[in-house]
Amino acid sequence: MSNKYTLYGTPFSLYTGKARAYLINKNIPFDEVFSSLDVYKNIIVPQTGVRFVPVLKTPEGQYLQDTSVIIDSIEKRHSDNSFIPSTPKQQLVSHLFEIWADEWLLIPAMHYRWNKDNFPFIHQEFGRIVMPKMPAFVRGFIGKKIANKFKGFVPVLGITPSTMPAIEDWYENHVLHYLDLHFLSHDYLLGAKPSLGDFCLMGPLYAHLLRDPASGKVMKNIAPNVVKWIERMNSSKIEHGQWLSDDDIPDTLVPLLQRIFSEFWPVLESTVEKCHQWHKQNPTIKNIPRTIGEHDFSIGGIKGQRAIMPFHQWKLQRVLDCYNGADADSKSILDAMLINLGGKEAMQLNIVNRIARVNNQLVYA
Template identity: 30%
Template sequence: MKVWGVSVSYYTGKLEAYLRYKGIAYDMEHPFAKQKHIREHAGAVQVPIVERPDGRWMSDSTPIIQQLESEYPSRSVMPSDPVVRFIALLIEDYGDEWLWRSAMHYRWSYDHDRELLSRILADEVTTHLRLPRFVRRRMVKKRQHTLFVKRDGVTKDTWDHVEAGFFNAMRGMLSMLENRPYLLGDTPSIADIGMMGPMLRHFGQDPTPAAIMRNDWPAIAEWVARVWNAHRTAGETSLLDTVPDDAAPLLKEIAETHLVQLRENALAYSKDKKQFEMNVQGCAYKNMPVSRYRVYCLERLREEFANLGEDDQRKVKALLPQDEYVLIWDSSVEANSGYDVERAAPFNKGINVLETG
């Protein structure tokens, strides 16, 4: 199978971590010289995109992984216990959507990181443009900083809180990793794969956060390498059948951050707004871009919860006592993205998380 992706991409890294662990062979190609061709088959050119040998195309890392799990059941990353599975998917969603802002901030707000990554991306995503390399680098820096930092709520007033998101994520993970090699067992789960999005290609490789991780949180750096090498070291699936108590700090952080963003974004989307405000752990974010895709994320979480039996739903509620989690089982906040109503994902036409998505 062919993966259209970028070597420093958040979600490409997530998918690669999964494919490596499962032993699924793939070839990587950069997509941007073939944008028209890819858009015809996959919708948005938002990496990773998978082109299959049978001619079908898949987009969006989460449904891609769920589809591949059905085709490659060995070494499953999905916990068999329904409650553990729900918590694992919740952690994956947090890794996908909340930590994105912190990851992009470190990459594009710090000079050394910005200079390094603009060189890499200029060589991987803009070579089809007949412009000097220094011009292409300047274009990359301006676009990425404008779209994913300035327009995504990172200001002098939110700067410290954005960076605290990185620290709090590692603190919550460390609580779990002190007791086992992976977040929810002796082998990687979808929770580990989801957290590899930010932790591998951004926090673990970009100069500024990678130095912080190595020096102050070496156990997280070790975990990143462990997941990346799990195809060599981990055996058949060995995941917990109950959610451990040591997950509580991370689940509290998810409630106070990711669930607040999902709620305020969905409220704004239901009122056809283009921007919204949110107060997260006492930090006020203003002029945030509304994301249709993140409404879809909330829909998915609600659907996963609704599919649980009554006893399992009670167990989930007991594990998630924070008021913010009511959003998942109380539909008073409308969540109707209108995306993938045919339930065709990952074979549908994808949309952007931000921009016109």
């Protein structure tokens, strides 16, 4: 039996970028297999029941789908040199960056990919899935058809002409601004060693926002320290140091964390409420749909509507479990930090109907 893992994904896949960076930094031997249409038909769908990448095959032949599940599983299998902090503040902040990067930074990642001048680059990338060995003009023609289906998902995320200016202002003048300032003085989010939050940031920031031509120019121009951080995250030659001592959270992260609670958290609270209502109205339905209607959201003071995604509740449960699992002394430390971030009340959110993942499907626990 090989001791290597196999990562099925694509270079332009957001979450593949997250999983790849984790495996590289964890020093896990792995082969990467491009997820062509044949790979989807013969491996991914038969082994997982879904059509999502990345998928990680373990040396024992188990197929893991969803990057949070992949990282959790590898951390248990290879517990030495953990990338999930054990101290209360750094652990919670790492989980906050996990849900924020995975779910909220998806907005600029999708906007810049599909609404900026990234063509024919993107058409070629998607064309490789169906016809990896065909001439470029054929790949481009097929890739455009596939890409248009993905582009149709953009408005579902609340990306519309009315919200686009606010999305760009938030991403360029807030997200990139503060991350660039942070990475000027810190190698990673929490010091000289990457954490769960770093890997989650790699998804949108690398696979979409740096690799795609249009957004790549933006990042290189206004956030060179973010580019250097991405290069570190993708390198197997970097020796890691330690996280900051005394469970310290850098001041440079505070504005980002404060905006998570002021702007993203209301969407999460609404999601929990809507999922509860949906469950009451559909008590006998086993598998929860990917979306269950629409709700309001606000970004940069501009209001819009976006799909309600029950998966967000599953991710939120990880954050709340981290907070609620803390002992009394740790919770008092966390509460002091959360008051400064405007998030203490947010953390008191009670989820009545928990969501679980069973056979890669969302169900009520």
